[in-house]
Amino acid sequence: MLAHIIQNLPQVLIDGLTLGVVYAVVAIGYTMVYGILELINFAHGDVFMTGAFMGAIVLFLLMGMGFLAALPAILVFIIVIVIAAIATGLLGVGIERVAYRPLRKKNAPKLIALITSIGISFVLEDLVRFIAELKTGNYIVTAPPMFNHKFTLNLHSALPFFNNATFQSSFLLVLIVTIIMLIALDLFVNKTKWGMAMRAVAQDRDTASLMTINVNRVISVTFFIGSALGGATGVLFMIQYGTIDPYIGFVLGIKAFTAAVLGGIGNIRGAMFGGVMLGLLEMFAASNLSIITHGAMGAEYKDVFAFIILILVLIFKPEGLFGKAVVEKV
């Protein structure tokens, strides 16, 4: 049994990492908004999905104009991801303007903002579905294959207790781009003036406004960055898996949100960690649960496994793995 699990470990790690980094970047979007507004932006998963579709649209447009064949794939990819990221970033800013800012002005209870975010999520899902269906008659969109060169990691000859692992060039792309994004974000948040302003607003909105910081603008910037990251991840997702539909955001959003909570919501590095960890756990569960339980529970229990771990973490550390306990002032 153990031998089986170990044999497969390299492959599980590669696959888990692919999914995990996607979770991580989407989780960051949740965490950033939560950190600054204490709001669970349920629509974020769908922003991610919209990003994937925007990427698909740009890709198809480029293909229609013949660029796809003419330009090197990496250049096409950069064009697609940049345009999609900007577009989704703006979408995020728009969502904040329309759905959250008015509530903030009214000092509405937090639950209400949660409801609007669910509303936005419904609207995005349906609008995208509607447009996709109108265009193609089917809302499942398949992107032209890119970066599907196959590599085999020849581990077995060097380390005989491992099986060989395979991956595609898109895996490298996803990994590299997300790592670049994560580092860039970390630098932005910790080293730049706007990043400092963001942290300040997250810690104490009222006082930040006393420091000549335009809190609304900082919030807009936060939404832009979070959504743009989400959108870019959507494009990566499209390239990695090839197929997207309007409901990917929902499925992935719940997982990413779980990851954010696991890492301690509001904490950017926590979200990164939580995302990667959840991806690995899930992949591990999917490929090993039935081996461990001798067939009593199969891969279909992987989500149960993930949620139970989340609940256990929250029971023993209610603020998440990296979160800070907040003592309510009495």
Next chain:
Amino acid sequence: MNILEVKHLTKEFGGLTATSDINMTVEKNAITAVIGPNGAGKTTFFNMITAVYQPTSGDILLNGKSLVGLKPHQVSQFGITRTFQNIRLFENMTVLENVLVGMHQNLKSHWIGTLLQLPHIRKIEEDARVTAYDILNYVGLENYVNENAGNLAYGAQRRLEIGRAIAAKPKVLLLDEPAAGMNPKETERLTNLIHDMRTKLDVTIILIEHDMNLVMKISDSIYVLDHGELIASGKPNEIRNNKKVIEAYLGKGAVSNG
């Protein structure tokens, strides 16, 4: 007879000491004031007595029984209730309901009985409403019975908090800055109310207050906290002239001018 005894009470928050080694004895039916500058640890002290925080070390005894380790609601059931510095009313409930919640632990009604509409349960609820009305009358809110608590003016909210607290029929009542935000007239009314409660309701009162007029007027004894430490305790007159207290709290000027 001492109703409440506090022994060596210490609270640390992640290395920072909020209160350290506080001792206090409170006689039954006395009015005790806790004073000190903002941030001196007075509210933390109250929070420990009411089990909102658990002390790091030390003991709290009510009638000789330790309260340490209990849940807040158990402390309340033992006979200690309180008001809050930053008013904590049930804002979306009516004034009457707030008082009824205060009576929670003394009401013998049970929800199954309520569903079955048992006559004696109905009677309990009806009587409870009358009692609640009486309490509102007592604290001067009889004209706001059906108002949402959140809509009351500041002073009225403070009085409602007191009304809610006495509805629990406490043996010891803790008042956290009851006069904050009140004008002199309201403060005077409050002073009378506190006096009256002591005699009529047979309750022991401990209060945190900044209004020295009020404190000096009604307290039997005063405890002064500064930086989490008890720097003085005694009768109002002793405190008034205690040098340490004057320096830490009342201001140096009070010495030269007073």
Next chain:
Amino acid sequence: MAEVSNHFLEVKKIDSFYSQIQALEGVDLYIDKGEIVTLIGSNGAGKSTTLKSISGQVRPKNGSIIFDGQEISKFQAHKTALLGIAQVPEGRRIFPRLTVRENLQIGAFSVKDKHVIAERMERVFNYFPRLKERLNQKGGTMSGGEQQMLAIGRALMMKPKLLMLDEPSMGLAPIIVEQIFDIIKEMNEEGMTILLVEQNAYQALQIADRGYVIQTGQIVLDGNGDELMKNEQVRAAYLA
């Protein structure tokens, strides 16, 4: 509305509300350039609300606030701050997870020139040398007194025209309070206009040019520091 005022800052008959509860009722006050004015009153009387109304954190329902000839009662907080009104909020409110350096830098958020920021930081270190030693420490790990110094230093980074301090003595040891008040006095002597909100009436009135007494949202008394100090009512209520 073309309001005019002969004063540096003039607050005219403002009413402010917290959700539905009225916190200020027709508050009137003014400050002239170079003055220290103090606002005293008990907890919950409306001192902080007055400051917040001026700084734009609370928007007054009625009345006007004129600063340097400009009506600012409808301004958002960051705009007011840009005009040169700095507020050191009650309880310090430093950013606990930013370093001391970042806390100071954020005070000069609107300044682009790095040299200017460095210059101002040096000035802050002149007042509070201790901050220089702790530049890379997280704000939340400092003692109360250091936090208060940081909070004032952070406000000074804005190079404000008017500095508003909300209970700077709160929770501080007497010796530190004294230091802080000395620095406040010193800043004022160097030309800073200061509005000081204090519960510690004695100390506040000692350094103030003028003072106002606020009670349940209304100004009930005003006068210069000595007058108020001698006033029986004030003595009875605040000086014990």
Next chain:
Amino acid sequence: MTSLSAFFEKIAQSKKNQSILFLAYVIVTGAGLFLLPDSTIAFLLLLFSILILYYLNLNLRAKWVTGIVILAVVVPFIASFSDSYQTYMEVGTLVGIYCAMALGLNIVVGFAGLLDLGFIAFFAVGAYTYAIFASDQASKFMPFGHYPLSGGAFWIFIFIAAIVAAIFGILLGVPVLRVRGDYLAIVTLGFGEIIRILLNNMDHPINITNGSMGIASIAPPNFFGISIGSSNQFYYIAFAIFLLVIYVVRKLEYSKLGRAWKAVRDNEIAAQSMGIPLVKTKLAAFAIGASFSGMMGVVFAAKQMFVDATSFTYLESTMVLVMVILGGMGSVPGVILGAAVVIILRTQVLTNISNWLSAMSSNYGISIPPALSPEKMQLLIFGILLIVFALYRTQGLIPHKNRKVDVAALKKESEQAALKREKTASGGADS
């Protein structure tokens, strides 16, 4: 315009006028439904009378009696002349089921202030509890007993399911108590998903739920020998349970427990300081709220005669939440209206519009792409509704109002009690 409003004003003042107008409304819409038996509008207008009734200035008992008569007698009777009788009653049954569920969630979210995103799990638990024993599924893992149980067991199962669901409510509640605020949302969501996945997978190693194949051929309930199978019969069952639920909710809302819930919602710390045990109070909210869903789950399973896990997705949980928020959190009439509006929109209005559109396309050759069908835009429509309501009507369709007590009566009683006390006191002194 002014004269019109003045006219209404005048009418609104007199109770008699109101009752007459109301009666006239019921008669007109009833006649409308009778004459146009397939008109959904007539049906909905007739139902609308309940809302009008709510706003009338009559005494409470009269309103209740009228309401029950309209829903239990007038509507089914008139609708029975229509071909769409079963459809109408199906809608009515669904409204009843979801109203009870929304009222259950309202206890958790509206009264106790605990956001629950996995509420449908309890409905699933109720449905499966009945389905397993009312089909031969139970025989696959139960070594004793004969299954399916007879139709009479249905009535017992309503209560068993309520208890089972309540137990699950407590199971959910226990971990949740450590978690606060927004973390609660994700834990409940996770719980809901766990339950759904378990139901969908528990066909091996022991076949308890028959996994993704679902449980089919659930025995119809039996009422004194009458087998209950059609919607008009289930309508009465749902209606009866719904009335029971309203009764329970109304009584609890202003009971000691109800006050404790609201106190915990408004201020946890103050509530504890008033002697309210946090754990017990929150668990009671989860348990009682869940039990309503459990009961209706049984009705649902019996009505569908088939259950599988696809009926209990996260989206369904959200829909119940939507009903509560749309109607007005904490407001019992609001939540009922919210549930009714959502269900009617989903099952009647949108379907009708879609059918009409597709009829248009086949009758007149106007081609409307299926992507445009409003039925498929359910999510979009609900999404927009949610946003609009959250922004412009934060309190919901019928905002919550606290019950007002009769102050004059209280004063009188208080005086009398004081007098009595004085008497006994002086009496005591005399003796």
Next chain:
Amino acid sequence: MKLKRVVPLLAIIALLVGVLAACSPKSGGSNGKTVIEIGSQSPLSGGSATLGDAIRLGAKLAIEDRQKEFEKKGFQIKLKDLDDQGDPKKGVANAQILASDKDVLAVVGHLNSGVAIPSSEVYNKNNLAMVSPATTATVVTDRKLPTVNRICARDDFQGPAGANFAVKTLKAKKIFVIQDKTAYGSGLAEQFRDQAKKLGAEIVGYEGITVGEKDFNGVLSQAVAKKPDLIYFGGVYAEGGLIIKQARQKGFDGPIMGGDGLDSSSTVQIAGDSVKGVYLTSVAGDVSKTEKGQAFAKKYKKEFGKNVESYSAYGYDAAGVILEGLMKAIDGNDDKKPTREQVTKAIRSVQNYDGVTTKVSLDDKGDNKYAKVYIYNFAEAKYPPVQKAEISQ
């Protein structure tokens, strides 16, 4: 009345006005003909919309083709097509709508067994005959409801047929089975597994996946590690396409097999080149094999501008069986509009109906005696795949 009170009332009234638009008067047959409606229920939205829409369009074409015959007798046939969204609750609600419309005499549907089962309970209560083009779960007809019929093969025929092919023809000894945990996918996979075991193959894994996800690498790395000769997938193209693709990316070069849920152009679209070497069993025959089928495909393309899907012809034939029964019922009722009971009986008695893709004779359960299972193979990334075998009962 206060404004605040009026607002919710207005909101409701607005909703009602919305209904007003929806309430179309029943068109009492143009040119004086009596209207008979045939309902259709299939998912027009959701993950299997491609298949659902094919059924709807197939039925539509069948009605158009035979309209003239009925017009001669004074009837006009209309299709009332509803979207069951692949959701049992929606299906039941729609069934209720169809049942309460007295003009509806029979229903073509559904695609998903999970929807067909509860919905058919409603049909049965209302004596409304249902002919399913695609529901393969055994329990659909095993309940022996007089109204429930299907023209396609059952899972306990399709699954074993696939297993026979896999073990006997493809010589697979070690098989890894994946299923999507839906009623359809599990049912088929189970039947496949049981038969394969019986034939002596080793089932090296039996795993479930989650519908709606896109990453199945976890299950697949387990599968690939076990080095099976064949991977079988019970489920629909949305996941199936990705599983094929990701299995190939993992370096699995052996045959992958699936059921009729993969019998769609979308499989090719999603899996791309990886689809080569995929086998599938389908209850739908290849229309291009026969002249009749080719003509149908041409007509379908002309009418709707789309290529035929596997279930287009089955939708067509299911409607054809209904029309056949309906005509018989009309004949048996002196050319008057028949009752639902009559239609139900007439449909069940249909024998040797010759459709474009299958011959239909219904047995006493409502199953089609001539239902066949076909085995296809994708030799290239192109739809439709190549027919390899045709298996009769």
